[in-house]
Amino acid sequence: MDYFEPKTVSEALSLLAKHGAEAKVIAGGTDVMVDIKYKEESGCLINIKKIPGLGAIRENGASLRIGALTTIRELETSGLVRDKLPVLWEASHQFASLQIRNTATIGGNICRASPSGETLTPLLVLDAKAKIAFSDGEKTEPFASFFQGPGKSSVGSKGLLTEIDVPYPAQGSRGVYLKHAVRGAMDIAMVGVAVLITPDAAKNSLQDVRIGLGAVAPTPLRASKTEAMLRGKPLTAALLKEAAAMAASEASPISDQRSSAEYRRWIVEALTRRGLEQTWKAATGKEVA
Amino acid sequence: MSITINTTINGKAVSASAEASTSLLEFLRDTLEYKGTKLCCNTGECGACTIIYNGKPINSCVTMAADANGAEITTIEGLADGDKLHPVQQAFIDTGAVQCGYCTPGYIMSVKALLDRTKKPTQADIEEAVSGNICRCTGYAKIVDAIQLAAQKL
Numbered sequence: 001m002d003y004f005e006p007k008t009v010s011e012a013l014s015l016l017a018k019h020g021a022e023a024k025v026i027a028g029g030t031d032v033m034v035d036i037k038y039k040e041e042s043g044c045l046i047n048i049k050k051i052p053g054l055g056a057i058r059e060n061g062a063s064l065r066i067g068a069l070t071t072i073r074e075l076e077t078s079g080l081v082r083d084k085l086p087v088l089w090e091a092s093h094q095f096a097s098l099q100i101r102n103t104a105t106i107g108g109n110i111c112r113a114s115p116s117g118e119t120l121t122p123l124l125v126l127d128a129k130a131k132i133a134f135s136d137g138e139k140t141e142p143f144a145s146f147f148q149g150p151g152k153s154s155v156g157s158k159g160l161l162t163e164i165d166v167p168y169p170a171q172g173s174r175g176v177y178l179k180h181a182v183r184g185a186m187d188i189a190m191v192g193v194a195v196l197i198t199p200d201a202a203k204n205s206l207q208d209v210r211i212g213l214g215a216v217a218p219t220p221l222r223a224s225k226t227e228a229m230l231r232g233k234p235l236t237a238a239l240l241k242e243a244a245a246m247a248a249s250e251a252s253p254i255s256d257q258r259s260s261a262e263y264r265r266w267i268v269e270a271l272t273r274r275g276l277e278q279t280w281k282a283a284t285g286k287e288v289a
Numbered sequence: 290m291s292i293t294i295n296t297t298i299n300g301k302a303v304s305a306s307a308e309a310s311t312s313l314l315e316f317l318r319d320t321l322e323y324k325g326t327k328l329c330c331n332t333g334e335c336g337a338c339t340i341i342y343n344g345k346p347i348n349s350c351v352t353m354a355a356d357a358n359g360a361e362i363t364t365i366e367g368l369a370d371g372d373k374l375h376p377v378q379q380a381f382i383d384t385g386a387v388q389c390g391y392c393t394p395g396y397i398m399s400v401k402a403l404l405d406r407t408k409k410p411t412q413a414d415i416e417e418a419v420s421g422n423i424c425r426c427t428g429y430a431k432i433v434d435a436i437q438l439a440a441q442k443l
Contacts, residue, residue: 003290003309003355026353033351034332036310045309047355073345097421099399100333102345103352185420186334 002044012048012160013135019044021157027069028103030096031112054107054162057081063167068107068160072119076101084168087122087175087194094118094177097185107161110146113153113219120147120220121194121212122177128166132159140165147219170208173198174283178271182258189215190259191267193247195275203284205234211272216251216264223247223272235280235288244273296357298323299367307354314338316354317364325365325394336422339395340364346402348421365394368401377401380439381432388426396422400436404443410436 002019006012016023022043026032036042048054048069055069057078064084066075075081075092082089095101095109095118109119110130123143130141132155141154148154155161169175175196181187192214200207209230211223226246233239253264277288294316295304307316314331317323317340326349329337333351340349341363342356368375377400380386387393396419403410403418410418415436424432 001290001308001310003292005355029353029356030333030348030351033312033353037312037331041310047353049356097336098417099336099339099346099348099421100351102342103347
């Protein structure tokens with residue numbers, strides 16, 4: 001196996017161009033090292049951790065720019081992330097174990113493009129964008145169109161994710177990330193649901209609703225039909241029930257060793273209901289009528 | 290492809306070569322003969338291979354050996370001062386937090402890192418610090434006792 005430690009993004013891109021599909025990018029290594037031991041060893045490993053400038057969290061007007069090499073623990077301990085992007089903070093806090101959070105990077109979690117990736121549904125509901133470097137220039141891709149299937153994303157085999165741009169949610173909005181797993185720590189989510197709502201000025205109805213579903217389809221996805229159905233309406237008990245059932249119907253889960261497809265749908269329904277209820281209460285100060 | 294790794298382990302400068310696909314755990318155990326760090330799940334889920342890397346607890350089984358280059362590493366072998374055990378090690382013995390002992394080095398490194406971060410850990414701090422370590426013998430209560438005792442002694 002060939003091994004490289006590029007010192008710049010352009011050096012990494014040249015290596016990717018030269019080694020193509022043979023090459024695997026590695027950062028924290030918490031997923032790639034497991035692949036090397038149990039699945040397949042790639043022909044060439046490109047360790048991007050020595051590239052300077054990819055590990056910062058900085059404010060950029062009304063958004064936070066997070067470098068691809070930022071570790072999950074750095075997100076979890078960042079006052080800016082906790083204050084400005086609480087949904088992403090919650091997912092970081094529930095991410096694997098402290099040991100893994102100290103090593104795993106947000107860029108790795110994203111590029112892995114696993115349907116259950118902990119940070120992905122929060123990024124979807126926050127309308128975040130990925131900055132991807134290619135040899136012919138940089139591309140900005142919204143996460144709404146970034147994920148193409150398990151392990152497949154717009155980064156492809158020639159691109160390098162350098163940064164993500166996460167806009168601050170609207171004033172008055174409230175979000176939550178709910179994870180369902182057997183063990184609290186370490187476990188991969190059977191289902192993960194991120195909900196972000198913004199009430200209207202009078203706090204009577206849902207001006208904006210975003211629901212992200214994880215581990216229940218080939219990619220993390222937004223429950224866009226449910227969102228559209230809810231928009232502009234006050235959240236009543238009947239509507240809450242209808243929305244939760246609709247979100248479950250938008251999921252297309254598989255059965256695997258962690259749970260059956262049927263069970264996953266129930267959990268989507270339960271977590272969507274819980275998420276909407278919690279955020280409605282937090283954002284409007286009212287119970288669901 | 291073989292690479293040369295220059296690192297510092299328990300305060301001692303070390304240089305050795307390893308295949309690029311080698312994990313830090315394999316490098317420590319098989320190349321450098323630091324057998325105190327344990328191999329268990331080898332997928333970053335059980336914490337038996339926990340070491341302290343630049344001040345932070347990590348799973349050495351899912352870290353590249355190449356990342357040891359230029360790093361400061363502390364393993365379980367670096368804790369005792371001659372025959373005098375580290376207070377965390379002594380606390381595990383005094384509270385009976387060790388049964389088969391296989392997970393113990395990993396626990397002790399997680400706890401050492403916790404007590405390096407904070408001298409007065411809360412219950413939540415303790416639970417977070419060892420939530421990535423699995424013990425199949427003790428039922429955890431005695432491990433929590435050990436951590437509280439170690440915190441008092443330090």
